[in-house]
Amino acid sequence: xDEPTSSLTExxxxxxxxxxxxxxxxxxxxxxxxxxxxxxxxxxDEITILRDGQxxxxxxxxGLDMDKIIAMMVGRSLNQRFPDRExxxxxxxxxxxxxxxxxxxxxxxxxxxLHKGEILGIAGLVGAKRTDIVETLFGIREKASGTIxxxxxxxxxxxxxxx
Numbered sequence: 001x002d003e004p005t006s007s008l009t010e011x012x013x014x015x016x017x018x019x020x021x022x023x024x025x026x027x028x029x030x031x032x033x034x035x036x037x038x039x040x041x042x043x044x045d046e047i048t049i050l051r052d053g054q055x056x057x058x059x060x061x062x063g064l065d066m067d068k069i070i071a072m073m074v075g076r077s078l079n080q081r082f083p084d085r086e087x088x089x090x091x092x093x094x095x096x097x098x099x100x101x102x103x104x105x106x107x108x109x110x111x112x113x114l115h116k117g118e119i120l121g122i123a124g125l126v127g128a129k130r131t132d133i134v135e136t137l138f139g140i141r142e143k144a145s146g147t148i149x150x151x152x153x154x155x156x157x158x159x160x161x162x163x
């Protein structure tokens with residue numbers, strides 16, 4: 001099975017895992033390919049590690065932990081998989097104040113600052129109007145009110161192509 005859970009819901013994954021376990025109990029052998037390590041730990045008895053298309057090891061999963069597996073996968077131990085990064089944001093390069101969409105009444109009074117060297121994420125569930133906010137910000141959708149300042153200059157009335 002090659003990445004069988006990549007497009008499944010949690011309920012569907014649980015159902016699939018029950019089927020896989022039943023097949024295992026009946027004596028079926030299964031090759032399970034996944035980059036989701038939690039699935040490997042839940043289902044597998046043995047693991048084969050590949051790196052750049054080359055076989056590295058095949059061994060029982062028992063006694064292995066995530067750090068050992070990752071070390072085999074990348075060829076070195078990783079003391080910190082996600083090391084802390086020093087980031088001191090610079091000056092404000094984009095300032096949005098009270099942005100309100102003309103045609104999307106749910107988009108109102110959106111405010112934020114984006115600093116030089118910073119990545120600003122806009123998050124929300126499907127239907128939360130994330131894309132509409134960005135389209136209003138970039139001038140694709142018309143705004144009713146609010147100010148947009150880029151590098152200290154107001155760009156409120158600029159067309160989408162000038163922004």
